Structures are given as structure tokens and as C-alpha cells.
Amino acid sequence: MYDTKIQKEWFSEGEHYAIEVNKMIEFGEKNGWENWQGEEPQDTRENLSPEVFELLKTANKNGDTKRFREHFPPAHGPIIPLLKDKSQSIEHLHFINDQKMVFITGTSYEKRQAYLLDHDVVALLDENINAIGKSKQGNIFAIAKNNKIEIYKGWDGDLINEFELDENPDFGITEMTPFNDGSRILIVSSEGIYLLSNNEKKLIHPLNEDNDEEWTSQIDMENAALSHDNSYIAVGDQGYDHRILDAEGNTLGTIGPQSSYPHFCLFAKDDSQLITNSCHFYNGITIGINSNQFVGADIEAYTESDDFTLIDEEMRVYTGVATKDYYILGDAYGYIKAFDKNGNRLWRHFLGSTISGMTLSDDEQTLWVGAHSGILHKLQLGKGLRDTHTIGNTDHYEEFRLLIWKDEPQIWKW
Numbered sequence: 001m002y003d004t005k006i007q008k009e010w011f012s013e014g015e016h017y018a019i020e021v022n023k024m025i026e027f028g029e030k031n032g033w034e035n036w037q038g039e040e041p042q043d044t045r046e047n048l049s050p051e052v053f054e055l056l057k058t059a060n061k062n063g064d065t066k067r068f069r070e071h072f073p074p075a076h077g078p079i080i081p082l083l084k085d086k087s088q089s090i091e092h093l094h095f096i097n098d099q100k101m102v103f104i105t106g107t108s109y110e111k112r113q114a115y116l117l118d119h120d121v122v123a124l125l126d127e128n129i130n131a132i133g134k135s136k137q138g139n140i141f142a143i144a145k146n147n148k149i150e151i152y153k154g155w156d157g158d159l160i161n162e163f164e165l166d167e168n169p170d171f172g173i174t175e176m177t178p179f180n181d182g183s184r185i186l187i188v189s190s191e192g193i194y195l196l197s198n199n200e201k202k203l204i205h206p207l208n209e210d211n212d213e214e215w216t217s218q219i220d221m222e223n224a225a226l227s228h229d230n231s232y233i234a235v236g237d238q239g240y241d242h243r244i245l246d247a248e249g250n251t252l253g254t255i256g257p258q259s260s261y262p263h264f265c266l267f268a269k270d271d272s273q274l275i276t277n278s279c280h281f282y283n284g285i286t287i288g289i290n291s292n293q294f295v296g297a298d299i300e301a302y303t304e305s306d307d308f309t310l311i312d313e314e315m316r317v318y319t320g321v322a323t324k325d326y327y328i329l330g331d332a333y334g335y336i337k338a339f340d341k342n343g344n345r346l347w348r349h350f351l352g353s354t355i356s357g358m359t360l361s362d363d364e365q366t367l368w369v370g371a372h373s374g375i376l377h378k379l380q381l382g383k384g385l386r387d388t389h390t391i392g393n394t395d396h397y398e399e400f401r402l403l404i405w406k407d408e409p410q411i412w413k414w
Contacts, residue, residue, distance in 0.1 A: 253297025330355025
């Protein structure tokens with residue numbers, strides 16, 4: 001049995017905190033934050049977290065995590081002190097099939113480790129893998145390792161193509177997306193954004209249009225997206241506006257930032273819209289333009305216009321997925337939020353640290369979300385709330401979260 005005092009304090013204080021935070025946010029959204037007169041709720045359970053974490057480890061070793069979670073619903077705030085020197089980014093999340101997905105820990109400039117998650121069983125993959133990508137259609141997977149990218153038809157399918165990378169040990173892949181037929185790959189890196197084929201490695205962003213001899217392709221906040229039908233590419237970074245390109249990398253249009261720095265882009269699932277996010281510190285603005293505007297787009301920076309739809313004016317977006325009806329975006333504050341193409345916010349759900357990766361099952365029922373905290377969350381969308389400790393205004397059921405931390409003897413399930 002658990003220590004009754006600790007269990008009751010963890011549960012009651014956590015429930016009270018979630019209820020009060022939800023009340024505050026609901027008030028702010030309905031009435032304007034300038035009218036909020038109350039104090040911000042505080043989660044005071046930090047002193048309990050070391051002992052609760054030890055109980056969690058014991059529950060894992062005894063196969064008793066389900067009962068543990070009922071008594072100790074997970075929370076982010078109290079365990080922040082435990083994250084010091086242990087947290088790591090969880091990226092390159094890709095759905096495979098059923099309840100199976102793949103992901104990588106570490107950023108492009110760190111030593112990475114790839115994992116396969118099948119239901120709640122985690123398996124280590126080849127330690128030489130440093131990037132994984134998946135096509136928008138066609139179930140094509142790209143695996144980068146040993147200065148080579150292998151293309152497979154299906155996760156365990158046939159090898160259908162292979163690309164050589166430069167012999168540059170410092171070249172880190174921020175993100176990569178193979179084309180639906182496996183013939184090419186869109187590669188995003190801090191050294192530039194490239195189209196890689198069997199014949200060439202073509203730099204498509206940034207462009208040295210002035211032929212400056214001191215020009216460099218080094219960029220920050222690099223981001224790109226490939227349309228689902230592979231007809232269009234969107235590219236951007238901190239120092240250059242988002243551009244819309246054709247499949248060969250030729251510029252078709254530009255989208256100026258409505259906040260300070262271009263940071264993220266994503267095509268709708270039916271390619272009817274492209275959304276672009278620009279950021280300033282932890283906040284940002286996301287806009288959308290329709291596909292009939294891609295060719296010749298010329299959106300002026302920091303200027304209201306009928307040529308785009310305002311999707312959101314709060315989030316610094318780090319990652320996202322497109323469902324058939326809406327977008328799910330993850331931000332710097334640890335929220336995932338859903339928006340339709342008209343900019344209506346459908347729901348919000350708080351997870352904790354900055355969101356670093358996301359993937360959705362083909363039936364759009366299961367969402368896996370990775371965070372810079374080193375935590376991977378598995379959510380069943382719309383299944384119904386699991387407990388009274390959830391911060392948000394929707395009914396997603398968190399099946400479990402995995403603590404994938406540095407220097408821990410194993411991955412802990414909560």
C-alpha cells in the first residue's frame with residue numbers, strides 16, 4: 001500500500017490545481033486576460049516528487065503502473081526539478097501501423113537513439129540511426145545512418161532506394177521527408193534545406209541570389225514542409241521569409257512573417273491550405289493561405305490582409321499534424337491545440353514542456369506527442385477524460401506517458 005499522507009496530498013492538491021487553472025484559462029479566454037483579477041494557481045507538490053518518482057519506479061518493476069496512476073495521476077510542474085540534466089528532446093515521431101510507432105531522442109546536433117514503440121513495449125533500434133522520415137502518402141520510410149539514407153516501402157518492407165550523404169560528420173538532419181514514390185527526399189538542416197535525389201543534392205533554401213562571396217547557407221529555426229501530393233514545398237528560417245516552391249525547388253510565392261521570425265509550416269491534409277507560423281520569444285502568429293494562392297503568393301510581413309486567414313495569434317509552434325478536418329499544433333509552453341482552416345480553436349490540452357514531435361494514427365484516433373522534457377505521451381483522442389487532473393478543455397484520454405531520460409537505467413512508464 002502507498003503512504004496515505006503522500007498519496008492524498010498528491011491527489012488532492014493536483015486535482016485542486018488543475019480545476020483552478022482550468023477556471024482561470026476559461027475566464028481569460030471568455031472575458032479577456034486584462035479582466036482577470038485573481039492570483040495564478042500554484043502547484044505546490046514539488047517537495048513530493050522525489051518520493052513519488054521512487055514509487056513510480058517500484059510500480060514499474062512490479063508491473064503495477066495502472067494502479068499507481070490511479071493513485072498518483074501524472075503532472076508536469078512538480079517533476080521539473082527531476083528533469084535537470086536528464087531531459088532530452090523526442091523527435092522524428094512516425095506512425096507505422098496498429099499501435100506501433102517509431103521515434104528518436106536527441107536533437108540534430110546531439111548523439112541520437114532510435115526506438116520502436118509497440119503498444120507499451122519499447123525496443124532499441126540500431127544505434128547508428130540518426131534520422132527517420134516518412135512520406136506523406138505511400139507508407140515510404142527513410143532511415144539515415146552511416147552517411148547513407150535507405151528508403152523502404154513500409155517499415156519492415158523492401159529496400160527501394162538508397163542515397164549517399166556527404167562525408168561530413170557534423171551534418172545533422174533536423175527533419176526529412178521522402179517523396180511518396182521514394183525517388184527523392186526533402187532534407188532540413190541548419191546547413192540549409194535540400195532536395196536529395198540519386199543525381200544531386202540541390203540546395204533550395206536559402207538562396208544566394210546576390211552571388212555574395214561571403215554568403216553562407218547556415219540558418220537557424222530551419223523549417224520546411226512537403227505537400228501531401230508532393231506538388232509543393234514550403235521553406236523558411238529565422239532570417240528568411242517563408243517561400244512556396246514547386247516540386248523542383250523553384251520559387252512560386254512568398255509569405256512574410258506576421259510575428260518576428262518564420263518558425264514552422266504545414267500543409268493541410270488535402271493540400272487545400274498552407275499554414276505558416278512566425279514567432280517572437282515564446283509566442284507567435286500562425287496564418288493560412290489557400291492553394292489557389294500558392295502560385296504568385298506575395299504576403300507582406302506584419303500587415304493585415306484578406307489574402308490570408310488568421311489561424312492563431314498566441315502560439316510559437318514547434319510541430320504539428322494535419323487531420324482531415326483540422327490541425328493539431330504543439331507550442332513552446334507545452335500545449336497542443338487544434339484549429340480548423342478558418343482559425344477556430346477547437347480544443348487545447350496541456351502536457352508540459354515544449355512540444356518537440358507528434359504523429360497521428362491513420363484512423364486519427366491515437367496521437368503520440370514528444371516533448372523536450374524527455375516525455376512521450378500517448379493520447380486516445382475524444383475517448384473521455386481519465387482523471388480530474390487534466391489541464392485543458394477537451395476529453396482526450398492519456399493512455400500512458402514514458403519518461404525517456406538520460407542516465408536512467410530504464411524507460412519509466414507513468
